[in-house]
Amino acid sequence: MNQSPIIALDFHSAKEAFTFLEPFEGKVNVKVGMQLFYKEGPAIVERLKGLGHSVFLDLKLHDIPNTVKLAMEVLASHGADLVNVHAAGGQAMMEAALEGLDKGTPVGLKRPSIIAVTQLTSTDEEQMRREQLINASLEQSVLHFAQLTKKSGLDGVVCSVHEASAIAEVCGKDFLKVTPGIRLADSHADDQKRIATPNTARLAGSTHIVVGRAITKASHPRIAYENIRTEWEGLSKDE
């Protein structure tokens, strides 16, 4: 998957998603989450791939190792470029996910990249301490999960922009740091707690940004996408 912004297709149906994509010229990076996948099934991934788009299948698997391995074996056959699990599932689960992906990837095709969610971008430190009983800072928790993910052999993590540079220091520049919670300056955080602008993401060393509502709910989504892409690529006039 190239480094263009990944658009979160959080829509009710394939019809809505494809109508939304109509004004976008050429191939884009898209994310299919639970809502669209549960409604449309694997066909949505196959259709998007058929149109040449790159697909991040964001199902965040989190179960016992054997179940995740068998599920990944099936997911590998749908052609997504990137899939994910929750790092909190543990090392054995992440290793099993990788094993399932390797086994399920059709011969001659590249195995999808696989990343693990560290702490959701909708979580802040106070909530993490209170609800997960983690007696550490949020950054320490994210770094711990990032190192566990790397040790398990995965390709990278989902984290917020705020932890990206620390992860680069311990896990390397090439370890994927896929960062949702992207907002333009002065825009609404919605349910997200750890947000940042595309510009901050680039400076912090995010390898990819995931953008949903800032594009999908914009009055001109294509223009919003281009503005975000320009800022992310460091081409904005105000720098």
Ligand SMILES: O=c1ccn([C@@H]2O[C@H](COP(=O)(O)O)[C@@H](O)[C@H]2O)c(=O)[nH]1
């Ligand atoms: O920690 C995480 C993991 C995944 N997401 C997903 O990214 C998008 C963000 O949407 P916005 O509208 O830009 O807030 C959404 O699909 C989430 O499921 C995340 O936000 N944080």
